[in-house]
Amino acid sequence: MDWSIVKQYLPFYQEAFFLTLHIAVWGILGSFLLGLIVSVIRHYRLPVFSQLATAYIELSRNTPLLIQLFFLYFGLPRIGIVLSSEVCATVGLIFLGGAYMAESFRSGLEAVSQTQHEIGLAIGLTPFQVFRYVVLRQATAVALPSFSANVIFLIKETSVFSAVALADLMYVAKDLIGLYYETDIALAMLVVAYLIMLLPISLVFSWIERRLRHAGFGNASTLSGK
Numbered sequence: 001m002d003w004s005i006v007k008q009y010l011p012f013y014q015e016a017f018f019l020t021l022h023i024a025v026w027g028i029l030g031s032f033l034l035g036l037i038v039s040v041i042r043h044y045r046l047p048v049f050s051q052l053a054t055a056y057i058e059l060s061r062n063t064p065l066l067i068q069l070f071f072l073y074f075g076l077p078r079i080g081i082v083l084s085s086e087v088c089a090t091v092g093l094i095f096l097g098g099a100y101m102a103e104s105f106r107s108g109l110e111a112v113s114q115t116q117h118e119i120g121l122a123i124g125l126t127p128f129q130v131f132r133y134v135v136l137r138q139a140t141a142v143a144l145p146s147f148s149a150n151v152i153f154l155i156k157e158t159s160v161f162s163a164v165a166l167a168d169l170m171y172v173a174k175d176l177i178g179l180y181y182e183t184d185i186a187l188a189m190l191v192v193a194y195l196i197m198l199l200p201i202s203l204v205f206s207w208i209e210r211r212l213r214h215a216g217f218g219n220a221s222t223l224s225g226k
Contacts, residue, residue, distance in 0.1 A: 010189075017196075024158050030093075036102075039104075060098065066095070068096060069161070073165075099148070105143060108138070112139055117130055144205070
C-alpha cells in the first residue's frame, strides 16, 4: 500500500463520503415517513388508496434502483421536468426505500393484537392515541430488525448513484482508477469508506434491539402484560 497515494486520494473520498452520507440520511428518513404512510393505508385497508399503495410497493420492489434513477434523470427531462443529480438520487432512494419500509411497518402492525386496541380504548385513549402510543411503539419494536436490514441495504444501494453523474464514493473510485490506474488502492479506500459508514449503524441497531428486548418491547403485548 502506497500511503502517499492514499493521502493524495483522501480529500476526494472525504468529499464523496459526506455527499453520499447526506443523500443516504435524507433518503432513509424519507423512506421511513413514506413507508409509515403506505403501511397505515394498507393495514387499515383504505378504499382506493390501499390498491394504489399495493401497486406502488410492487412497482418499487420489482424494478432496480438504477432503472428508477435513469427514469428520473433521463426520462423526466423529456416532459420538461429537470432534476439535479442529488435530487434524483434522494427521490430514487426514497421511492425504493419507502416500499421496503412499508412492508417492515406492516409486519409490525400486524403483530400487534386487536386486544391492544381494545385495551387502549377501554382506558380512555382516542383511536389516534392508541395508534401513536400503543400500536406504533410496539410495531416499531417488532419491526426493528427489518428496519436495520433495510437501512443497510439502502446505504449500499447508493453505490449506483454514479450512473446519474453524482460524485459519490463509487464515482470517485471509478474516476481515480481511470485517471491513475491505481485500482487496488482506489477500491480498498472505497471498501473502507463504506465500512466506516455501515459498521456504526449496524452496531447502533444491535444495541437498540438489546435495549428493547431488555425493556420488554417486541412482543406486542405491552398493555395486556402477557
